[in-house]
Amino acid sequence: MKLSLFGVGDAGTRLLNEFVQAEADTGRNFTDGNVLAFNTAAETFGEATVIPEERQILIGDTHPEVNQYVDPESDDPASSPGGGDAAPGDGSTAPGVDADPDLGATVAGDELPEIRRALDLVDDTEVDAAMLVVGLGGGTGAGVGSVLLEELESIYESPIYVLGVLPASTESDQRALTAARAVRTFVPMADAVLPVDNDAWRRDSEPLDEQYDRINEAVTTRVLSLFAAGETEPESVSEMRIDPADMRRTLAVGGLASIGYSTVEVETDSDGLIARLWRLLGLADETPDTKTDAATIKRLVRRTLESKLTLPCDITSADRVLLILSGPPGDISRKGFETGRYLLEQETTTVEVLAGDEPVPTASTITATVLLSNVTDVPRIDELQRRAVDHLPDAETPSESGSSTDGDDGDHGFEFQDGGVDPDEADSAESDGDATDGAGESDGESDADAAAAAGEDDESVESTPATTDGE
């Protein structure tokens, strides 16, 4: 299906850039250039290497409360380098709306005429749906994103989805609060929200920059496999094509959706050139074992369900499900396709399962992509809300100090400030950062070994140049 993409904030802009790049790399042209990036700070635009400049929309730069990045050497507070060399290092306040979603929303509301003008660059009649791409914890992503979503809902007839990156558990409570409020805001307005859980994707043995790349790639791969299926030139003729209507129907129930993805190598020995040739000529003495093939597909689908989902959840809480099997048409067995689809129905306990194939004659793998729509049992969201409530200004144990010294109020998206912390230590590190919060906050989250981890945490946070800070 064709999508228009709207990246908002730092994380949104970066991810949008990834999408446009991936389109070029994979030949899956699913936006037709209908993309826009919105930000309240210009610096991330420097990283938007493949987004045309006229589609990078800076808003709020004249708003008194919005800081543009101030180069220490520069006297002019209004100037914004917008270059890739963005390392403020210090900064009592981050550029942009300083992680404040309410300010983000105010700014966007003030600049609606500007936003509307920019939206004219996108032809919504050419696309099947629109997608907002944001960091849910960021002031711009959540704040400007909310206003933009409201605007899109009022002008577009087609569905509007949100791809939103959840803040990692190592990020500040302020970001958790923003994200929890953003979920509360986006879900009723959008046709569906697809959150991406950073924590599920961490791999601590890996160098930091490799992690960013891997996670960004993982997300773009999944979203493309799902939304851009069949959008190749020349168009492949599939037996059971997933139409845009299938996607729309699956997501029409609203709520939060999650994506699973898994691939399997096509067995090369039975599919060597000679074997193919013999089969083509009808000279193969026996047809390849269908049972084995069907079992492979069934295993693949099972593995997809057990794979790291973009939003970890109880799959039985899914409302509707969609499966796309992509690969060489000669290797997708019909029986496997059917048993795979039936497996989904049994495992997710829903009868609304749509399945389709995407023939990719040149592929060396079979890919299964599963969309779980309206999943309602999501521990990560509950946890986010607990942190958010604890962080509310009038909560019993305010934790402003903890979060502001963390200095990670910016819109990080996928970029982790602290790569060296184990996922299960990360929670405790966070609560330990707010050391004064009593037992209330650390309940159920804190580990005994938290102190050491927290020490590491703080250090690494402070020493990391805030390349991704700010809006």
Next chain:
Amino acid sequence: MKLATIGVGNAGSKVIDRMIEFEQDTGRDLCRHSLVINTARTDLAKPEYIPEDRRVLIGETHMKAKGHGVGGDAAIGAEVAQQDIDEIRRIFDDVEIHEVDAILVAAGLGGGTGSGAGPVVIDELQTMYDEPVYGLGMLPGKYEGGRPALNAARSLQSFVTKVDNFIAFDNDAWRSRGQTIEEGYDEMNQELATRIVTLLAAGEVDETDVGENAMDSSDIMRTMEIGGVSSIGYASTDIDAPDEGLLSKFSEEEVSEMESTDAAKIKGLVRRAVNSRLTIPGDVASADRALIVFAGRPEDISRKGVESARDWLEQETETVDVLAGDDPRPNSDTLAAVVLLSNVTETPRIDEIQEQAVDAQDTIEQQEAVREEEIESLITDDDNDLDPIV
């Protein structure tokens, strides 16, 4: 018989396409008018034997379809067809109805377009024409899941009440054949096309000099006029083409011996047609009327064999209404028997689909009942302390 054929949706279009392929390959001329209707533009590109101007896209202006399918939703399929009924009617106008004996509407009942738009199309045809309208419906297999079963169970009711006869094809009975998705479905469509065309193409020639044993279109129509769900059985055998004048080498005695072998062969063929896979498995005894067509070289169709085959089928079906006739194909290298069992009332597969559909409907209703509440509860904290941003 001469037919106007209409394929609705992906599955229906493909089977019509295969029917035309089969009739061209075998020198038959059954489908005088062919037309495919779909809600997805991409699927309309698939047929190989349907001219471009006989492919109709509906729902292009429908808000939810937009020419991209209906997402397996039969309600939208019906809505879309209703909305574009003028367009469909306009295309029907091209059909010179006096040239055909009947209209056949083929559709897959598990998807959204065939099951939803199919009955709307049939309604329109029944209003416009006096000719009988037959349905050819592909029923989803068990493993296609609950939603297709629900679509099929509901659509089956509409089809059977609206058409003059409904020929059912059970995907499950034909499952586990074919290596890939493409091959699997293609093989099924070919099997189905072979059966339908062999049956209905009988008596397509109007000339009266084809012989007294020839099956006539009116016989087929009479067998079908009782309505209900029908099933088709089929068996064929290769004919060893003897050298010219070979028969003359045999003595009288030998020839008569061969005739009895031929008779046994014919009867065996019919038994095989009924006992092998029917398009929808069912209790043969529950059939209301039955008909046998023998397609092949006239000299291979033994009269004795035809008689004993008919006797046998009369016993099996417990009905006296069994017609048998020839469809002479002088150049054919096969001899085929095709059996039409009309109004078969005992079909376990349809009962299963209905059970699966009821379960599916329950699940869907339960999900709908809690949907909004569950989303609300997920996105709000326990005490509802978190405010939306806008």
